[in-house]
Amino acid sequence: MAEQAAEILLDRVRSGEWELGQKLPGEVALAGQMGVGRSTAREAIRILAGKGVLASRQGSGVFLTALDAREEWDAVLARAEILSVIEARTAIETEAARLAAARRTPAELRAVRRALADRAARREGLEDHVDADTAFHRSIVLAAGNPVLTGMFDSFTPRMREAMVEMLRRRGGFGGDADQQAHADLVEAVAAKDPETAARLSREHLETLAAGLG
Known part of the structure; x- marks a missing residue:
């Protein structure tokens, strides 16, 4: 009622x-x-x-206070197309990479390197690889030291995982050496405390994903 x-x-x-x-x-x-x-x-x-x-x-x-009900966030995400997901990742992760390079602690850098190594070791099963990739990117977001960015990333993760699995299935290949090297380069920019390079590499990686949808 x-x-x-x-x-x-x-x-x-x-x-x-x-x-x-x-x-x-x-x-x-x-x-x-x-x-x-x-x-x-x-x-x-x-x-x-x-x-x-x-x-x-x-x-x-x-x-x-509003002229219509706001749409539930989960419902918005569930309908988001893969490109929309990548665009949202770009907005979150580019800034996170920039902040991580400026703020990361030695302990956070070690966590990022562990996540990178785990990503390299999990390149066989598609969904396992996506989970390792997500954990890597989350380690960068955590190193940014911004709880709002972390909260946004975490709320976005279920739809992001779904989109990445779907995208890689369409592509038919994943976890190549060039892709792993791109992530390693990002880690080195964070290690060198080079915010601009870290932000650029993060953006370029995600723009490459978007271009691959064409």
Whole structure:
């Protein structure tokens, strides 16, 4: 009932019944308008608040904060095409590489080198290789020392893994020496504390992946 009431309420929002920032009628009034109990109306408001449409302000009431429900992040990622995934990786990982080269600690550099060696050792099975590759790139992101970038990378990982597996299956080959060397070059830029080179190498690697989709 609450989900149905939330949809009814959302339809009213979409129809333009209220302006952005406007205060909605109280729970009792809304419940009466929708033909539901007050507790159902309260839960419907809570559902739409969770989707960013409404905001409950203590002592003031409920206000319209968006004209439609924001799409769930996981749903957006699930539909993303491989190129979109690579473009998003470029945005995250290029900056992460630049920051990693500027900020990495000796311990973080050792972790990056271990991840590189593990990646080199796991070039047989496709999915195993993708997992090792993901772990390598995450080690770079961790060395950037930015928890927001790390959180973005981690939330993005399931769709990224799916896209990389699909891309490599299409390509029919993976884990070649040139590819491994490109990753090794990135590590050396991070080791040398050369942010611009690290960022450039990260971007070039991902642009090469994107070009290979053609």
